[in-house]
Amino acid sequence: MSDAPPRTPTDWSGELMQRRIARRYRAERRFRLLGLAAIALSAAFLIFLLGSMLTRGLGGFTETRIALPIDLKAAKLAVDPAHLKGRGADLALTGAGLEDAVDTAANAAWPAQGGSALLADGAWLRVREAVKADPTLLNGRATFDLPAATAIDIAYKGKGAAEDEATVAALGAQLSRGFNRDFLTGADSTDPTRVGIWGALKGSLMTMFVTIALAFPIGVLAALYLEEYAPHNRWTDLIEVSINNLAAVPSIIFGLLGLAVFLGTFGLPRSAAIVGGLTLALMTMPVIVIAGRNAIRAVPPSIRDAALGVGASPVQVVFHHVLPLALPGILTGTIIGVARALGETAPLLMIGMRAFIAAPPEKLTDPATVLPVQVFLWSDEVNRGFVEKTSAAIVVLLVLLLAMNGLAIYLRNKFETRW
Amino acid sequence: MRDNKPPKMTAGHVNVFYGDNQAISDVSIDIPQDEVTAFIGPSGCGKSTFLRTLNRMNDTVASARVTGEIRLDGADIYAREMDVVQLRARVGMVFQKPNPFPKTIYENVAYGPRIHGLAKGRAGLDRIVEESLVRAGLWNEVKDRLGDSGTALSGGQQQRLCIARAIAVDPEVILMDEPCSALDPVATARIEELIHELRGRYSIVIVTHNMQQAARVSQKTAFFHLGQLIEYGDTSDIFTNPREERTKDYITGRYG
Amino acid sequence: MATGQEHTVKAFDQDIGQLRGLIGQMGGLAEQAITDAMTALQRGDLDLARRVREGDKALDALEVEVERDAVRIIALRAPMANDLREVVAALKIANVVERIGDYAKNIAKRIPMIEAGTRIEPISTLPAMARMASGMVHDVLNAFAARDAEGALAVCARDDALDDFYDSIFRTLVTYMVENPRTISQVAHLLFVAKNLERIGDHATNVAEMVYFAATGTRLSDREKVNN
Numbered sequence: 022m023s024d025a026p027p028r029t030p031t032d033w034s035g036e037l038m039q040r041r042i043a044r045r046y047r048a049e050r051r052f053r054l055l056g057l058a059a060i061a062l063s064a065a066f067l068i069f070l071l072g073s074m075l076t077r078g079l080g081g082f083t084e085t086r087i088a089l090p091i092d093l094k095a096a097k098l099a100v101d102p103a104h105l106k107g108r109g110a111d112l113a114l115t116g117a118g119l120e121d122a123v124d125t126a127a128n129a130a131w132p133a134q135g136g137s138a139l140l141a142d143g144a145w146l147r148v149r150e151a152v153k154a155d156p157t158l159l160n161g162r163a164t165f166d167l168p169a170a171t172a173i174d175i176a177y178k179g180k181g182a183a184e185d186e187a188t189v190a191a192l193g194a195q196l197s198r199g200f201n202r203d204f205l206t207g208a209d210s211t212d213p214t215r216v217g218i219w220g221a222l223k224g225s226l227m228t229m230f231v232t233i234a235l236a237f238p239i240g241v242l243a244a245l246y247l248e249e250y251a252p253h254n255r256w257t258d259l260i261e262v263s264i265n266n267l268a269a270v271p272s273i274i275f276g277l278l279g280l281a282v283f284l285g286t287f288g289l290p291r292s293a294a295i296v297g298g299l300t301l302a303l304m305t306m307p308v309i310v311i312a313g314r315n316a317i318r319a320v321p322p323s324i325r326d327a328a329l330g331v332g333a334s335p336v337q338v339v340f341h342h343v344l345p346l347a348l349p350g351i352l353t354g355t356i357i358g359v360a361r362a363l364g365e366t367a368p369l370l371m372i373g374m375r376a377f378i379a380a381p382p383e384k385l386t387d388p389a390t391v392l393p394v395q396v397f398l399w400s401d402e403v404n405r406g407f408v409e410k411t412s413a414a415i416v417v418l419l420v421l422l423l424a425m426n427g428l429a430i431y432l433r434n435k436f437e438t439r440w
Numbered sequence: 441m442r443d444n445k446p447p448k449m450t451a452g453h454v455n456v457f458y459g460d461n462q463a464i465s466d467v468s469i470d471i472p473q474d475e476v477t478a479f480i481g482p483s484g485c486g487k488s489t490f491l492r493t494l495n496r497m498n499d500t501v502a503s504a505r506v507t508g509e510i511r512l513d514g515a516d517i518y519a520r521e522m523d524v525v526q527l528r529a530r531v532g533m534v535f536q537k538p539n540p541f542p543k544t545i546y547e548n549v550a551y552g553p554r555i556h557g558l559a560k561g562r563a564g565l566d567r568i569v570e571e572s573l574v575r576a577g578l579w580n581e582v583k584d585r586l587g588d589s590g591t592a593l594s595g596g597q598q599q600r601l602c603i604a605r606a607i608a609v610d611p612e613v614i615l616m617d618e619p620c621s622a623l624d625p626v627a628t629a630r631i632e633e634l635i636h637e638l639r640g641r642y643s644i645v646i647v648t649h650n651m652q653q654a655a656r657v658s659q660k661t662a663f664f665h666l667g668q669l670i671e672y673g674d675t676s677d678i679f680t681n682p683r684e685e686r687t688k689d690y691i692t693g694r695y696g
Numbered sequence: 697m698a699t700g701q702e703h704t705v706k707a708f709d710q711d712i713g714q715l716r717g718l719i720g721q722m723g724g725l726a727e728q729a730i731t732d733a734m735t736a737l738q739r740g741d742l743d744l745a746r747r748v749r750e751g752d753k754a755l756d757a758l759e760v761e762v763e764r765d766a767v768r769i770i771a772l773r774a775p776m777a778n779d780l781r782e783v784v785a786a787l788k789i790a791n792v793v794e795r796i797g798d799y800a801k802n803i804a805k806r807i808p809m810i811e812a813g814t815r816i817e818p819i820s821t822l823p824a825m826a827r828m829a830s831g832m833v834h835d836v837l838n839a840f841a842a843r844d845a846e847g848a849l850a851v852c853a854r855d856d857a858l859d860d861f862y863d864s865i866f867r868t869l870v871t872y873m874v875e876n877p878r879t880i881s882q883v884a885h886l887l888f889v890a891k892n893l894e895r896i897g898d899h900a901t902n903v904a905e906m907v908y909f910a911a912t913g914t915r916l917s918d919r920e921k922v923n924n
Contacts, residue, residue: 252502253502323535323537323539324539324541324542325500326497326500326533326535326539327535327539327540327541327602327605328541328551329497329500329528330495330497330528330532330533330534330535330606331528331529331532331551331552331555331605331606331608331609332525332526332527332528332529332532332552332555332556332609333525333551333555334525337555341551341555342541346542651776652774679776679777680776680777680780680781680913681777681781681913681914682777688777688778691776691777692703692775692776692777692778692779693703693704693705693708693776694701694702694703694704695704
């Protein structure tokens with residue numbers, strides 16, 4: 022029993038207490054409202070970003086088409102139907118003067134509005150594809166929906182010059198809107214109606230492949246070594262500090278590094294996917310090491326003890342127990358790092374991935390470009406047709422990023438084991 | 441039951457340091473074969489630390505240093521030639537908080553025999569798993585759900601799974617570090633009964649802060665205090681007529 | 697390490713203290729019963745004798761209480777080592793002291809058989825023997841209270857003297873009976889009184905052995921008992 026005088030019983034229902042309670046409730050409510058406001062603000066920004074991108078970019082996925090009747094029979098193309106199968110078909114049709122035939126038909130159809138100038142440069146290629154698919158077209162008349170020239174395209178979407186608007190009005194029902202498949206399958210071009218994203222997309226994917234192939238194993242092994250094997254002394258502390266700092270270094274510096282080392286010292290081909298991949302791997306590795314170390318540290322020591330107690334060697338403990346449990350965290354960190362690398366522009370500009378690449382790259386050493394750089398290049402273009410293409414490319418980039426994050430979440434949920 | 445078997449493990453003048461801190465001072469003790477030895481003592485007296493020297497688990501702590509001699513069947517376990525991994529298969533360990541691997545029940549028990557190459561083919565592994573689970577008193581409860589996760593079992597079942605896992609590599613000594621601390625009285629009683637059944641096959645060392653448990657399960661008891669071995673003897677002697685004043689004070693509850 | 701004679705759980709000390717107190721009480725009652733019985737014998741005080749007989753009930757009740765408390769302590773406190781030996785000893789000692797009380801009651805029961813008027817000389821020797829016996833009881837229970845093994849040993853030693861005393865009284869009484877055949881039936885009671893006193897001494901020795909075991913954890917070997 023203590024000797025202190027008994028405390029006076031607290032008056033929980035008195036006025037002082039009531040005021041305290043009211044104050045506390047107000048503070049809680051304030052905090053909740055602040056939180057909601059923060060979320061609302063973030064959501065608003067996100068919606069604004071997505072909304073503006075989508076509204077501007079969705080147009081880029083469509084193309085304006087004009088219906089053109091062509092009498093292929095009358096054109097008397099010197100083409101042997103047997104050649105229309107197989108690889109020689111393209112050459113055969115080109116050589117037969119299909120392009121001229123299309124131009125002639127266009128000039129005949131719209132003499133007042135400019136004839137073949139109304140069609141996009143590559144409009145005749147559509148005819149070629151159609152004939153390849155169905156050689157019987159050569160024997161008669163047919164109407165083809167061909168892509169319109171840029172000016173008409175812009176005017177049809179409502180932003181064109183006055184005379185183009187007039188032309189659009191004149192053409193009336195011959196114009197239609199359709200899904201622009203070329204955008205997704207074509208590469209860069211000077212003509213905005215023919216421009217496609219596939220070249221940059223493939224370049225991005227190849228670069229990402231190189232990045233992951235290099236950064237993931239090196240990063241994971243480095244994380245494993247630092248956490249499981251390395252002694253804790255000043256040297257390892259120094260390494261840890263260095264890696265943390267590397268993760269915060271501005272990406273353009275990696276670009277300079279890439280320029281000096283990969284292009285300068287090693288003499289690798291400029292603008293190649295492999296150089297981009299190497300540079301981005303340097304940038305992503307510290308992120309993977311940090312995420313990996315955190316994930317490995319989160320594995321409870323009781324699991325390690327249990328494995329050691331049964332007589333597992335340190336290597337077995339790491340690969341049979343620690344790594345599987347740390348994998349969700351490592352994967353999430355990797356994908357987040359790679360997604361960040363996906364959106365990098367500055368370092369890749371420095372190593373020269375800014376050239377005009379007309380064809381999608383085939384090998385890792387082929388010149389390539391990546392999506393963000395493509396966006397940057399298109400935004401610089403003068404031709405107004407590129408405006409919506411730029412936004413469309415951004416939409417593609419966002420979709421890719423979303424897909425990667427979705428993959429990260431899926432993988433994390435799949436591999437998550439509860440202990 | 442006083443067989444004249446030589447002691448399974450002997451410790452001679454063992455000291456353990458964590459950095460500059462001395463955790464164990466000059467402990468010499470014999471662990472008898474096929475009997476249960478209990479280590480008792482107040483918190484922080486070093487009984488767990490000493491237990492962990494017996495299978496070199498202290499090696500995982502960077503600052504730990506062990507001097508003195510510890511022998512298993514006469515062979516010094518800290519000698520260079522002794523393979524730590526094999527030692528830990530021969531001297532198994534069960535921990536305070538049940539820690540089954542986050543794998544299936546079958547995998548938990550099969551892991552040890554697999555990495556040591558103790559089983560010939562799937563059939564051999566199945567046999568070892570069944571035998572271990574039977575000996576651990578868990579077979580009847582899990583035989584229809586070997587594919588379930590080990591962590592889905594109750595606390596007592598998980599601890600018995602950990603014991604099965606330790607038994608699966610056919611150890612000679614089983615070290616138990618407060619195995620029942622986290623369990624309810626019914627689960628505790630089952631584990632104690634299990635220890636009693638395991639006694640004739642394995643030498644068991646159990647660390648416990650529950651004196652009644654030490655009195656119930658062990659044949660020999662060692663009392664540790666402040667890193668020293670104060671008294672070691674037959675359990676019934678220690679608890680009815682201890683020789684040392686400090687032992688008496690501890691077991692009668694006169695310890696400050 | 698702060699050790700001492702006290703348990704960390706104070707209630708444990710209180711329980712043990714209460715048990716010892718009961719034993720002490722029983723001892724006091726037993727000694728008083730022996731003394732009163734002898735006084736009643738010498739004076740032929742039938743009233744006192746009756747009170748001694750009735751007082752035995754209190755002793756019986758105390759024994760029941762000791763038994764109950766000891767069982768409770770064993771169940772609830774799980775005593776170990778010297779605590780355990782002490783509780784078991786208290787249980788046995790209560791039983792023995794209760795029997796000592798029964799002997800005193802038995803002496804008191806015989807008093808009405810011995811007519812107050814008659815002058816039997818050997819009666820005067822009995823009080824000395826009774827003092828010796830009750831002294832042994834007193835000392836051995838003190839040894840229990842003090843957890844004094846040496847003291848218990850000393851009590852064992854006195855049993856021989858008491859036995860010798862009994863032998864000499866026996867011879868005296870038999871001689872008296874032979875010389876005064878009219879007093880045989882009364883003197884026979886005195887023989888029983890003397891026997892009871894000798895038995896009291898034996899019981900005190902038993903208690904001494906229990907005290908010794910409780911204090912040291914070892915049993916008194918026969919050699920030690922005899923040599924001392």
